[in-house]
Amino acid sequence: MDLSGIGWLGCEDKGRPGGHRFASSVALDGQHFAYRTRVCQEVKAEDAGQTVRLAGWLSAERKISKKASFYSLRDASGIIQLIVRRSGESDLEDPLTKMSRTPEESVVSVLGRVKLRPQSSKNANVSTGDVELEVEGFELLNAADELPFYPHDEHNLANEDLRAKYRYLDLRRPALANNIKMRSRVAHFVEVETPMLLQTSPEGAREYLVPARLSSAMTNAPSSTPSSSAIPAAPQFYALSQSPQQPKQLLVCSGGIEKYFQFARCFRDEDGRKDRQPEFTQVDLEMAFVSWSPSAIPNGEQHHSIPGEYADEQRWRIGGTEIRNVIENVICEVWQTALGAELPPNLGVMTYRMAMEKYGSDKPDLRMNSALPRSSTHIGQITLSDSKRVIDYLVVPREDQEMLKELMALREAGVQSYVVDGKMAWEEGLARELDLSGNVQATRSGLELPEGTLLIGCARDKYLTVRQGGSTSMGKIRLRLSELAEQKYGLAYPKYCFTWITEFPLFSKDEDKEFMAHGRWSSTHHPFTAPMLEDLPLLEQGRYEKVRGQHYDLVLNGMEIGGGSVRVHSAKLQEKIFRDVLQVGSVELVGPNFCYTNSLFTTTQLTETEIKSFDHLLKALKYGAPPHGGIALGFDRLMSIICDTKSIRDVIAFPKTAGGTDPVFRSPSGIPDETLRLYGLRSM
């Protein structure tokens, strides 16, 4: 396993011996790639003389001379001819040298000048046949392994079984990709349907199983259980899709579809979570060529901004701004159409660290921020003298202390209150830490509070909340404070407060769950989320708790309405995450191996079998996967907010009860034993 950080982003320069150190820096630079200015299809004769940037898949080289070569560059829109001449630059910077060392079907970005082709070499068969691109700059975005077959060789198609197994490569074949796109055109929105009958997967929450009838057809199915003709075949199962995560990544990795969209029905078998449905709908999105961190796009106007230490944490510092833009446009249009409401052009951003520290929640409700007259709208921090612990606190002025009694009655774990110079006191030890000897102004905490001010506070480990997710005790008190103030002052909080939360910890360590291997790491969201570029060295050094992911949640009024990420597009980096961080040792997992940590659902450590089950994804990354990212919005929750209903059941035509039963159609129910037998099953 290469731990030097080289090639994790798929940009290793394979052809150059000893070039690793250098390749690494190229690789990192390469990720700051500028978004293409055109798609291939759009380059026309009238553009002659212009400089354009394109991105796509590189063909094999066709040499003209020692000093010049032709290539073709292909994206989902079409194909264009590249001409590359040896430059005067050093070998290392010369585009022709770099390109001739790049494997066929690698994903690349090229900068070049549009030129008219000589009359004799025009190609009437392709729409860009009048022009070619004289390449001036070249970036390798993701190097391809040798493919099991080359999908563009239409005259010499690979056999059907091989194409079926590598469907994501076959989808790169224009004839097939065009069918799927035609389907979307007819459905009137850019949509691709992905399978709902899927394979059991270790990637998320609990899944619903679907037994497959045992028949001759099934005995040909790949199975993890060896079957013999002497004993009855072992029962076989599909799993209902929990989300189209893997199919949509494969789709975009295929290169045939660059922008995917679907209203996807998803299924999760969870109980005990409030206002959830066993089947729900998500607006699902994935795009190729999204930018990697750090984003070059400056942040727009910020709302509820907190100056000082947190100023920079209110910027979008990760990749995937293209996804952000699409979603902000969609949300604005939906709010306009459905509610006649005008939203600000930017929805605001904060880091996970800031959200947890200032609002005590990874889905902060910001409605009170613009209205609360006197009390704190965000949580303050005082670092204790041991430097390991901090006090989170909220301040309530004397005039509002009639709310005190109710706030105190909340009895959130560890929370204490103190009235400056008043009769209530911090727990003795804490008061000593804070040097709260009757006059806060005089302490080294630096707080300047008038006498009679109520201070509500809670000590915590300095780094704990950062990995905790959900809501802290102080976060809950902040929400209750805002409710009380709303009642007391008859405040009109703004109706809709959005914020993006970014830079989540990539890995979580949850030592509470007994069935998990103690002290091992799991993915905070899912194992395909890309780390932040600047945290790659930390990943290398094994300081997993410090590694932040390029994950973004969209939060509205304290509810998570969507989440997504820039994905890992390098097979090496993906494999490192699987094996070095997530793979379980020899510990056998017992029981269901998925769990929820508050609102973040985590994947626990992976067994060898589970890593093998991601084989198709790892392969797809190796065969020229573009940088990509996506998001999913919870459509039911979104509609519930738009319609202002108490439960998502009120926006679903035929919902299930909280217990998962259907009161109209009366499911689930028993079935005859004879039917069970068709699946190789019987009752216990």
Next chain:
Amino acid sequence: MDLSGIGWLGCEDKGRPGGHRFASSVALDGQHFAYRTRVCQEVKAEDAGQTVRLAGWLSAERKISKKASFYSLRDASGIIQLIVRRSGESDLEDPLTKMSRTPEESVVSVLGRVKLRPQSSKNANVSTGDVELEVEGFELLNAADELPFYPHDEHNLANEDLRAKYRYLDLRRPALANNIKMRSRVAHFVEVETPMLLQTSPEGAREYLVPARLSSAMTNAPSSTPSSSAIPAAPQFYALSQSPQQPKQLLVCSGGIEKYFQFARCFRDEDGRKDRQPEFTQVDLEMAFVSWSPSAIPNGEQHHSIPGEYADEQRWRIGGTEIRNVIENVICEVWQTALGAELPPNLGVMTYRMAMEKYGSDKPDLRMNSALPRSSTHIGQITLSDSKRVIDYLVVPREDQEMLKELMALREAGVQSYVVDGKMAWEEGLARELDLSGNVQATRSGLELPEGTLLIGCARDKYLTVRQGGSTSMGKIRLRLSELAEQKYGLAYPKYCFTWITEFPLFSKDEDKEFMAHGRWSSTHHPFTAPMLEDLPLLEQGRYEKVRGQHYDLVLNGMEIGGGSVRVHSAKLQEKIFRDVLQVGSVELVGPNFCYTNSLFTTTQLTETEIKSFDHLLKALKYGAPPHGGIALGFDRLMSIICDTKSIRDVIAFPKTAGGTDPVFRSPSGIPDETLRLYGLRSM
């Protein structure tokens, strides 16, 4: 059971003693109802003086005097006040008498004149508050039973469990209906999502089962298996939706949603059927207030029309023309958008009988009709002397007889060929029947064929094919003949030939299937299809083989791309079909109780338990269900034709193999025994 035909359509006049005979004719007349000219919401002050027809749900009566009353009429758009005065007409025809005998929440159609309300009685709270409708004509479309609760009493909502059980009544409540409609507005098309996790149903093909985890929540579930705390609970299952048939009917019966639309993922566990997928997509549609048979709308221009006996069978003689119009518009727009092709404004119609007789198929390919130069484009019939049998025949002129050898090699069951005055002879008996003694001109068959003509024929029972479905032997030969002629003459057949097939037999009798109760009837499509109005007396008389359904298939190039029907909206008629026609006696069914008869899938006889499982539907019909109908188009097949692919796999991003396995994600597969235990299951 009332066998007099009275009230099957839900229009029994409950208030009048001894009025049954008369009520029956009113009921039948009532079904010829004219489509409304407005929805309630659209009636405005500027319409004063105009006569409009509305349809919707009737409120309770508010008496003004002995001679006049107010009512409200409500549809999905809104509500309007009706004023009804006693007319000079006889009691039987007087609208006020009829209306005062109509139960609250019945579905009615009213004709009336728009009047401005006096200033003092205007209602600013509803958009139609300036006007009222002075009722001149009244038709009862479907009488309502007493409802378990009245959804419009918003101040006094029924308890949540009751509303959950009768979700289709709760959906009549404007607040809830508006949520679902808002959902559709945001999704940018008129769409309602229906559950995929459904109840096991006896309505169709094989279904996929989904085991539910056994938990405390489940023990509260209604279950057909009694469970005790001493023994483990019996396994409980959902079934994946085979089609949204029942949810969509309930949705429209609710009255909250009058026009439903969905791209619905459907699941069917069938093997051995060519080019099918375990999961597929259908464009699904259902509308309230569709007209019943016979349709008053004259048929448009016919293509490939056959004169004489069949002329009238090329008309749309059943209800549901509103569905036909919607689908023809959709298809035309899709062909225009996706293919730039202009389709004729009407897609052509023929009855099932005509399709089976003239084309030997219930999905005839009509492409050859306009191009075949000399050979038959449709099958002829000669009735044999016993009057019980006919000969189906095709004619091939002498010039085309080089095709003979290949046609003969087909060896279709029962097919023989004969060259007029040539060396080949019909089987002796048949030749005698036809009096084919060397000179066809001279026979009583009436055929005038030149010497050397090839006659290909097959005898059959006169009525058999009408119930057979699929393709007959002669139908297959007709298709092969067209292929051979296409090759021989290099014919350019038209690319797309559509036709509607109507008037399918409502019931089928399939005596081949051993597991079926011998000689009993089953529904040709599903038990919710309405009979043709003129065949109601046949249903009453038990002549089930003669009853035709208001079912329509849309056929393109010999492939069924969609099918639907006008539904039964009367609980009495629905119950009669369940009990008198479909209910199995004491015969116990063994094994799967669904089967396919060629392309028509049939529901076999129903057990008492199965009839009980339709309880929610029967109830929904009783609480004021509007006349309704719908259709589903096979989206995969449609796209396969539009993209001109050999298989539907080529228009699906990640298809399963013919054996139902997934070559990319490698499903289905085994799971650990511990997991099975969560569902109360184990391997056999």
